[in-house]
Structures are given as structure tokens and as C-alpha cells.
Amino acid sequence: MHTRDFIRTLGATTVGxxxxxxLWAQYQPIAPSTLAGDDEFWTQLRARYRLxxxxxxxxxxxxxxxxTAVLDAFIASVRDVNYHASYYxxxxxxxxxxxxxxxxxxxxxxSVDELIITRNTTESLDTVIAGYxxxxxxxxxxxxxxxxxxxxxxxxQARRYGMVNRIVSLPNDPQSDDEIVQLYASAITLRTRxxxxxxxxxxxxxxxxxxxxxxxxxxxGVAVAVDGAHAFAQLDYRIPDTGADYYAAxxxxxxxxxxxxxxxxxxxxxIAPLWPLYGDQGFADTDIRKLNHTGTHPVHTDLAVxxxxxxxxxxxxxxxxxxxxxLQQYWTTKVRGVRNIRMNTPTSPSRxxxxxxxGIEGMAPAALAxxxxxxYRIWTVAIDRENVRGVxxxxxLFTTTAELDSLVAALKTIAAAA
Numbered sequence: 001m002h003t004r005d006f007i008r009t010l011g012a013t014t015v016g017x018x019x020x021x022x023l024w025a026q027y028q029p030i031a032p033s034t035l036a037g038d039d040e041f042w043t044q045l046r047a048r049y050r051l052x053x054x055x056x057x058x059x060x061x062x063x064x065x066x067x068t069a070v071l072d073a074f075i076a077s078v079r080d081v082n083y084h085a086s087y088y089x090x091x092x093x094x095x096x097x098x099x100x101x102x103x104x105x106x107x108x109x110x111s112v113d114e115l116i117i118t119r120n121t122t123e124s125l126d127t128v129i130a131g132y133x134x135x136x137x138x139x140x141x142x143x144x145x146x147x148x149x150x151x152x153x154x155x156x157q158a159r160r161y162g163m164v165n166r167i168v169s170l171p172n173d174p175q176s177d178d179e180i181v182q183l184y185a186s187a188i189t190l191r192t193r194x195x196x197x198x199x200x201x202x203x204x205x206x207x208x209x210x211x212x213x214x215x216x217x218x219x220x221g222v223a224v225a226v227d228g229a230h231a232f233a234q235l236d237y238r239i240p241d242t243g244a245d246y247y248a249a250x251x252x253x254x255x256x257x258x259x260x261x262x263x264x265x266x267x268x269x270x271i272a273p274l275w276p277l278y279g280d281q282g283f284a285d286t287d288i289r290k291l292n293h294t295g296t297h298p299v300h301t302d303l304a305v306x307x308x309x310x311x312x313x314x315x316x317x318x319x320x321x322x323x324x325x326x327l328q329q330y331w332t333t334k335v336r337g338v339r340n341i342r343m344n345t346p347t348s349p350s351r352x353x354x355x356x357x358x359g360i361e362g363m364a365p366a367a368l369a370x371x372x373x374x375x376y377r378i379w380t381v382a383i384d385r386e387n388v389r390g391v392x393x394x395x396x397l398f399t400t401t402a403e404l405d406s407l408v409a410a411l412k413t414i415a416a417a418a
Contacts, residue, residue: 014314018048018069032318036326039401045315046398055377056403061202061230061355061394062381066256066308073307074258077300093299100305104251104263107309109238115265116292117251117302121229122149124248124264125196127291128225129153131274132194136162141187142196144169144386145203147227150196166192169386170201170208172344174351177209181216188220195224199231199242203383203392205328205345205355207235214243223270229253232263234324234353236317245270254320257308260301264291320397324354327395331404332356340415344388357383358411359390360418368414376410 016024019041027041035041048067051057066074081088097117105112118124129140129150134157142154144167154165166187174180184195195217200207214224225246231237232249233256239247247265251257266274272285280293312320329349335341335358344357360368365382369391372378380391393407 014310015045016314018067019044032316032322033326035319036322037330042323042398043400046400049396049398051398055373055379056406057379058393058395058399058403058407059379059381060396060399061253061392063259064253064256064396066258066304067311070256070304070307070311071258074300074304077303081300081303089296089299097299097302100302103306103309107233107255107312108247108263108265110240110265111268114268114271114288115263116288117305118248118262118264118292119260119294119297120252120262121147121227121248121250122262124262125150125225125227125246126153127264127277128246128248128266128274129157129194129196130277131291132157133273133275134161134163134193137191138163139166139189139192140164140194140196141166141168141184141192141222143167143198143201145201145206145388146196146198147202147229150227154196164191170204170206172204172206172387173346174206177212180209181212184213185216185220188217188222192220192222195222197224197226199226199228200235200353200355202227202230202355203344203385203388204357205230205352205392207231207346207351207353210242210244214245218243230355233312233317234320236321239265251305251308255305255308255312258301258304260298261305264288266291315397321353323397324395325349325352327399327401327404328352328354328356328393330401331393331408332358334408335411338412338415340418341411342390344383344390355392355394357388357390357392360411360415362418363414365389365391371414372407372410376406378407378410 050068101115101117102112105115108115140154157163158165168183168187197208197213199210210226217224223245226242226244228247228249230253233254245267249263251261252259266288271288276291278293280290283290336343340361342359342361345352365384369380369382372380380393383390383392
């Protein structure tokens with residue numbers, strides 16, 4: 001059995017197959033910025049997803065569902081792996097995972113020798129953070145708005161090794177890239193070894209000037225780890241372009257892979273010094289696979305990566321980024337400046353894509369999330385950390401402007417009563 005046996009339904013995941021080749025041919029020449037607001041196109045894509053009718057789902061940032069074609073291909077892989085059982089595991093799984101890694105590396109724009117498939121962003125970045133040979137007094141820099149699991153891992157290293165964590169707080173609406181770069185620069189000392197930054201801040205949607213930050217850090221001899229959980233497959237870039245030494249992402253978000261897949265990129269010259277989380281003497285210190293000891297795991301999730309990539313490539317990341325930014329700007333511009341409504345996401349369109357965060361003055365985020373769901377059938381998630389008090393709103397490519405109009409009306413009604 002070979003990978004091709006698992007991807008016999010792969011053709012069904014292309015946009016041409018989803019919409020019809022003749023119709024897709026009409027849309028292909030349209031500029032991404034124009035297509036972004038074409039509800040007819042995105043509504044046809046919407047029909048290829050199974051959506052729960054009970055509520056408007058505006059929390060796709062946690063887990064972005066697969067199209068029915070990708071889901072069907074994934075389920076077929078589950079059945080086939082089960083059918084061949086140990087024979088598949090002992091004869092074919094390694095080659096199939098390499099094929100998935102190779103395709104993923106092509107999307108990421110890096111060498112396959114610098115990338116592994118993990119379970120999620122947390123596992124990827126924890127592998128890096130815990131893989132450092134920390135000494136007493138070593139320092140790391142991060143932001144309060146970074147993902148909690150990574151902050152926890154840094155705290156654990158401080159307890160265990162006596163290293164020091166220097167934590168900054170990001171402004172919600174920065175006025176320039178330099179403001180952000182200098183914020184991180186001010187926290188770096190001669191003892192700083194690692195800087196963690198978010199490519200796209202998960203709780204506010206803010207996009208950081210990653211390359212400018214990495215260039216600054218490298219000029220001071222500091223390595224940079226980037227949390228790209230929400231940027232990968234939503235923004236148009238290649239990982240090496242960021243200048244990151246380490247880059248992590250979750251594939252169950254904007255690539256649309258089933259739960260249980262992430263990636264870790266490590267620059268060639270950064271691989272050898274990292275200690276693996278799990279002991280594995282099967283690979284050289286310079287081989288990134290030393291960091292990828294998974295034991296026996298659900299290999300059909302790895303197989304699904306290729307199905308998701310086919311759909312992602314056929315839509316085009318330029319179109320995805322344009323659509324997500326259009327949707328965010330569509331609703332946020334209608335509520336900015338409204339009495340009692342507080343936006344926690346940058347005003348400039350270039351500083352955010354699909355994710356945004358909104359709060360109501362005097363109203364706890366949990367209460368706002370509950371009111372939106374109970375009274376208006378709108379599903380969001382409450383965020384109450386540092387200077388971010390509101391609900392995170394994350395549409396999907398297929399979210400309609402009518403659904404966002406419902407959100408705007410609900411927010412205005414709630415704000416008027418606050």
C-alpha cells in the first residue's frame with residue numbers, strides 16, 4: 001500500500017471540483033482583493049462544509065473544520081489504516097509521513113530537513129523551550145499576550161533551572177512597527193538567549209512585524225521562536241522570510257487539517273543544540289527527526305495533511321488572506337467608535353487579518369460571550385487577560401456578511417444598554 005491508495009478522493013478537494021471547473025474558471029482571474037467581497041463565490045464554497053444551524057459560529061480560531069471532501073478522505077484513511085493494521089505501520093507509514101512533510105515544507109517554503117509534523121503549536125514550541133540547556137541567570141523574553149501554554153513552559157524552566165523570564169505587554173493598537181520592535185528591544189539584556197513572539201497574537205488578532213523583530217534580536221545575538229498558530233495558511237508568507245530560528249503552527253486551524261497535527265520548523269544550525277523531549281538515539285544530533293519521537297500515534301491525521309494542502313493551494317493563500325481581512329474589516333469598521341464598544345484589535349488593516357477582539361465597557365467578557373450566545377445565537381470566546389477584555393471573533397472563509405451584520409446589530413444593542 002502507498003500514499004496514492006489514501007488519496008484517491010483527493011481530486012474532490014480542489015476548488016474546481018467543489019464549484020465546478022467552468023464556474024471556477026470564471027473566478028480564477030479575479031484579483032484576491034476583489035474576490036474577497038464576492039459573497040456569491042464564498043457562499044458556494046460554504047455549501048461544501050457541514051455547518052451546525054443552531055448558532056452563528058464566530059470561533060473558528062480554536063479549530064477550523066474541514067470541508068466535507070477533506071473529512072471524507074480523512075475517514076477513508078482511518079478505515080484503510082485500520083484495515084491494513086500493523087502491516088501498514090511497519091511497511092508504509094514512514095514513507096507516507098515523509099510525503100506529507102515534503103508537501104508541508106513546500107507550503108512553508110523551507111527544506112523538509114528543517115520541518116517535522118507535530119501534534120500542535122504547544123508541543124512544537126514546548127519542544128524548543130524545554131530543549132534549551134538553560135543555566136542559572138539565563139534570560140528569555142516574551143509578552144503577556146502570548147499563548148498561555150508557552151508562558152507556563154517558560155515558568156517551568158525558571159523553576160527548574162533558575163533562568164529568568166522578562167515579560168513585556170503589547171499595546172492593542174500600536175502606531176508603528178518601531179513601537180513594537182523597541183518594546184522587545186528594551187527587554188533584551190546581555191543574558192538573553194531566546195525571544196518568543198507571536199506572528200499573529202491569538203487573543204487580539206494583531207500581526208507583529210516579525211522580520212523587523214527577528215533582525216533586531218539577531219543583531220544582539222538572541223535567537224527567536226515564533227508562534228505562528230494563527231498565521232500559517234491564513235497569511236501569505238514563507239517561514240524563512242520571517243527570519244525565525246524556530247517556527248511553530250497548528251495545522252487544525254487555517255490549513256483545515258483534522259485535530260492532532262502541527263508543525264515545527266528549526267533552522268539547520270539550531271537543530272543540534274536542542275535536547276529532544278523524548279529520548280531517541282535513532283537520529284544524529286543534526287537531524288530534526290530526533291525531535292519527533294511520537295511513539296504509536298494516529299497516522300491517518302498525517303495523511304490528511306495532503307488532502308488539506310490540496311484544497312488550500314487550490315483556493316490560494318492570497319485569496320484566503322484577502323477574504324479574512326475583508327471579513328474582519330467589514331464588521332469592525334461598523335462598531336469602532338460606537339459608545340461603550342471597545343476594540344482590542346489594531347485599527348490599521350495591515351496589522352490584523354481575520355481575528356479581532358471586541359469588548360463592552362463595564363461588562364465582563366464572560367457575560368458578553370454568554371449574552372451573544374443566549375440572546376443572539378452567536379458563538380464566540382471570552383478573553384480576559386492583561387489589557388484584553390472582550391470576546392474573540394474569528395470568522396471562516398465561508399462566513400457571510402449577513403452573519404456579521406447580526407453580530408454588529410447585537411453589539412450595538414448590548415452597548416446601548418450598558
